[in-house]
Amino acid sequence: MANLAKVSEATVSRVLNNVGSMKEETRQRVIDAAKVLNYAPSALARNFATSKSGSIGVILPYLPKVNMFSTYFFSEILSGIGSMSREFGYDLLLLFRPMDDVLNYYSQLFHTHKVDALIVLGSKEDPIELEALRRLKEEGRHFCLINQHYDGEGFSEVDATHEKGSYEAVTHLIQQGYKDIAFINGPDEYSNSRERSAGYRRALHDHGLEVNESLLFRGNFGRKSGHAVAPLVYARLNEVDALFASNDRMAIGLQQGLREIGIPWNQLPAMIGFDDSDIAELTTPSLSSVKVPFFHMGELAAENLLSRLRQSSLGLQDHFQIQLPTELMIRESSLRTESKEE
Amino acid sequence: MANLAKVSEATVSRVLNNVGSMKEETRQRVIDAAKVLNYAPSALARNFATSKSGSIGVILPYLPKVNMFSTYFFSEILSGIGSMSREFGYDLLLLFRPMDDVLNYYSQLFHTHKVDALIVLGSKEDPIELEALRRLKEEGRHFCLINQHYDGEGFSEVDATHEKGSYEAVTHLIQQGYKDIAFINGPDEYSNSRERSAGYRRALHDHGLEVNESLLFRGNFGRKSGHAVAPLVYARLNEVDALFASNDRMAIGLQQGLREIGIPWNQLPAMIGFDDSDIAELTTPSLSSVKVPFFHMGELAAENLLSRLRQSSLGLQDHFQIQLPTELMIRESSLRTESKEE
DNA sequence: CGTCTTTATGTACGCGCGTACATTTTCTCA
DNA sequence: TGAGAAAATGTACGCGCGTACATAAAGACG
Structure with a gap:
């Protein structure tokens, strides 16, 4: 790849990520070479190098209980999240809440870099869930609840009236x-x-x-x-x-x-x-x-999370609480x- | 981590992956240390080192058209795939079919190591789709169609009667x-x-x-x-x-x-x-x-794909075509x- | 007890990118 | 046309694991 374009690996990286300055001619040479070789950088290596997974996790209820919720609920929210994630270049990782060990599960998703942000669906108030969420907040993680409100916790939430x-x-x-x-x-x-x-x-x-x-x-x-x-x-x-x-x-x-x-x-x-x-x-x-505007709620959750992720340099502690109108x-x-x- | 357990990084890796032989005492020492430090290996690094993403992609129709399909269809199949993936320790990556560029999209998902296997939902016969799938087959990728049959192509399929x-x-x-x-x-x-x-x-x-x-x-x-x-x-x-x-x-x-x-x-x-x-x-x-047993179809697709992935040493060319009975x-x-x- | 085998552990390196820093090329303006 | 600044490119290294290979410890057997 680098050889064909007669440039260094570094330049290839810069061109493909559009980072730094480069001559237009070089740019073209690299792009052409990439096309010829049908080259695409390994997402795995890239994620590893940047220590970002490039995907956003969506927690769904413990699988056997999924049917307790209407499929409409999930499919609307997921579509909303999905459409916004795509715009930001993120993928969606579908995660089913484990039967046990929720406490560590949420936190470790971040710790192992499986996700860069988390959206929790179908959350319900119970001591373990609450503790797991508090821990995420302490750790300064980017996460958001949809259609659930925890009083006085200061979690990011997208809810309806x-x-x-x-x-x-x-x-x-x-x-x-x-x-x-x-x-x-x-x-x-x-x-x-x-x-x-x-x-x-x-x-x-x-x-x-x-x-x-x-x-x-x-x-x-x-x-x-x-x-x-x-x-x-x-x-x-x-x-x-x-x-x-x-x-x-x-x-x-x-x-x-x-x-x-x-x-x-x-x-x-x-x-x-x-x-x-x-x-x-x-x-x-x-x-x-x-x-209830579920689709839009999904969109907003993803949008807020991902835009904060983008400028992650800032203090992460600001949370958002959005309430959309019902009709x-x-x-x-x-x-x-x-x-x-x- | 390695220090606390007084072993080398390599031993830690062996213990956590249960690979090779080790003294029971050492094993415990490592496990204890991991618990104390709340250590979990970075999924990102691990995936990179093994060049496996650890997740299985599910292609859904182009987003605005998702609603053409019944949410029931997707939610059943996804649940089936999800329940089986979990047993195999794989995650689910939700992917929406792009409006254009399907041809490269499928193939690159593998090439960039974003997924180890692919399940395609809502596929319909059109020249580009077909070509994209053929390419996957040529490249020896693990993929499977659900609820769609291509005559004489030898794709892996889970369908119903x-x-x-x-x-x-x-x-x-x-x-x-x-x-x-x-x-x-x-x-x-x-x-x-x-x-x-x-x-x-x-x-x-x-x-x-x-x-x-x-x-x-x-x-x-x-x-x-x-x-x-x-x-x-x-x-x-x-x-x-x-x-x-x-x-x-x-x-x-x-x-x-x-x-x-x-x-x-x-x-x-x-x-x-x-x-x-x-x-x-x-x-x-x-x-x-x-x-139509959608849930089971999802399970079978995931199971066959993942079990083949597990013993990937063998020739990859064997495909499966399963037809489940309707009622x-x-x-x-x-x-x-x-x-x-x- | 010494040698050979087996088992357990350590050492070293690569996976394929991004990126800070060093170096070279090009441009600017006197 | 030459010195200094800016732009373009190259070099080198690290990210955190897995794993082949080297080495050390433990057993087996005569």
């Missing part, structure tokens, strides 16, 4: 004339479950309604857990006229469950889900939902007219 | 008494589209039915393309009593389209989709579908009784 989204959804139901609104929430280990609950309560309160504790149900974000709640809801159907679910999958599971119990199509309670995943418009009636998508399931008469 | 699945689905419809079965297929660039078409034709033929060319429609696997076909189907509704779609998303789009046109719920034609994605049981009526999942949409009366 779950409380507000929830508030608007419930308000919409109230404005449609519903008063007895059941709420099926996800696990409290997720900050957005807690926020959605808060939004639900605030909406009721602001409109002079009481929270009926017996109308609060708990699922795990899976469709089946929504399905499992159906009998409980059915038992109180006379005191319920609308349902608000903490995600679409539970909403749909619940809808199916109620229908299987035998509630006729046009007597289903009004219903709103959360996430506005692609399945929301597949059901009959189509499901109103609170849209209520009104469909048939929450409207008095269409959904009921058809 | 699409023809048979299609045959069984159509046969089922015929046995339910349907005779005029429209078929909405995906693009012919995908081998499984062609196979599904073949299965459809064979089933009709075996049961003494003619193929009515005016009942063949074409979509692009997206829900909208199914939706777009609805008016065309509607125009011939008197000559159609059942619909077979080449994937679930088109089936559901079609179903929605027909309903929007005003076909009452209980007069929808019978319908069967393909893939058996999670959305098949979300619709009303629930959608019969041909199940017809019968639900409401294809049954005379339930779906029609309810």
